[in-house]
Amino acid sequence: MTGAAPATIVFGAVYATVVGLCVGSFLNVVAWRLPRGESIVRPRSRCPHCSASIAARDNVPLLSFVILRGRCRTCGESIAWRYPAVEAGSGVLWLASWLVFGPTFDGLLAAVFCSLMLVLAIIDASHLLxxxxxxxxxxxxxxxxxxAVSWTTPRDALFGAAVGAGGLLLLIGLWYLLRRVRGMGLGDVKMLAAVGAFLGVGGTLLTLFLASLIGALAGLLLMVRGRLGWSSRLPFGVFLAxxxxxxxxxxxxxIAAYASLL
Ligand SMILES: [Zn+2]
Structure with a gap:
């Protein structure tokens, strides 16, 4: 975005963040309804405690949570902090996509990809699904x-999806041979295939490497604190995201930093 006037950059950044906040609000709806088999478009959002339908003025991302001081207007029950957290997270990811890729198709696809990863992570964290x-x-x-995107090609994306699915199936198979338990599910396989379709082969391998690293660290931490046994299932989709x-x-x-080490 070099060369653009500062005002344009600021306006774009604010715009991307606001769109991201609204998308985050929608992701909350998807994360609540999709695992429960409910329609995503109807009816209006309701308070999970008192079932009062939520008015548009109380459904403004982040702002309503602050104005209502985190409580339902009708019954006064507290609203889970997860909702504003997802909205804020989505806003930050859309802002980052704008700052890194600019007002391009790359930027839009990056933001869509981040939204997909965010919603999959929330659903996996609460439903292991x-x-x-x-x-x-x-x-x-x-x-x-x-x-249309500049960081990959159709060929690379197709190989990425295949490598993602194949690589994870191989890991699951090895894990099963070693420990006789299924550490991950087919959902993780399809998710990494989706990552491959977006990022290509290099990004997929890096994702699998980072996710394994984060997952191993999280697992160790939970085991040390006595909250996890060898056979417990972790939401691997969260680490993939x-x-x-x-x-x-x-x-x-x-990848460049790693290559320069060799
Ligand atoms: Zn309520």
Whole structure:
């Protein structure tokens, strides 16, 4: 974005953040309803405690949470902090996509990819589930986007999806041979295939590496604190999402740094 007037950059950054906040609000709806088999478009959002439908003025991302001091206007029950956190997270990711890729198709696809990773991470964290419409949908959008995006090609995206699915299936198989338990599910396989469709082969391998690292650290931490046994399942999709977002924004730099070490 060099050369653009400062006012244009500021306006764009604010705009991207506001869109990201609104998308985050929608992701909250998807994360609540999709695992429960409810429609995503109807009816209006309701308070999970008193079922009062939430008025538009109380449904403004972040702002309503602050104005209502984190409580439902009708029953006064506290609203889970997860809702504003997801909205803020989405706002930050859309802002980052704008700052890194600018007002380009790259920027838009990056933001869509981040939103997908965010919603998959929330659903996996609370349900240990990665819904097919999101993973298969992601594979489709990623492959379609590869025709127009600058960081990958359709060929690389197709190989990325195959390497992602194949690599994770191999890991699951090895883990099963070693420990006789299924550490991950087919949802994780489809999710990494979607990451591959968006990021290509390099980004997929980096994502798998980072996710394994983050997952191992998180697992060790939980075991040390006595909250996890060998057979417990961790939401690996959360770690995949973290690895994928890092790969998107820092992948080329990380790979270059690693190559210079060799
Ligand atoms: Zn209520």
């Amino acid at each position: 990665l819904p097919d419409p999101l993973t298969w949908g992601g594979i489709g959008v990623g492959l379609a986007g590869s025709f 973290m690895g994928a977002v890092v790969s998107l924004f820092f992948g080329p730099r990380l």
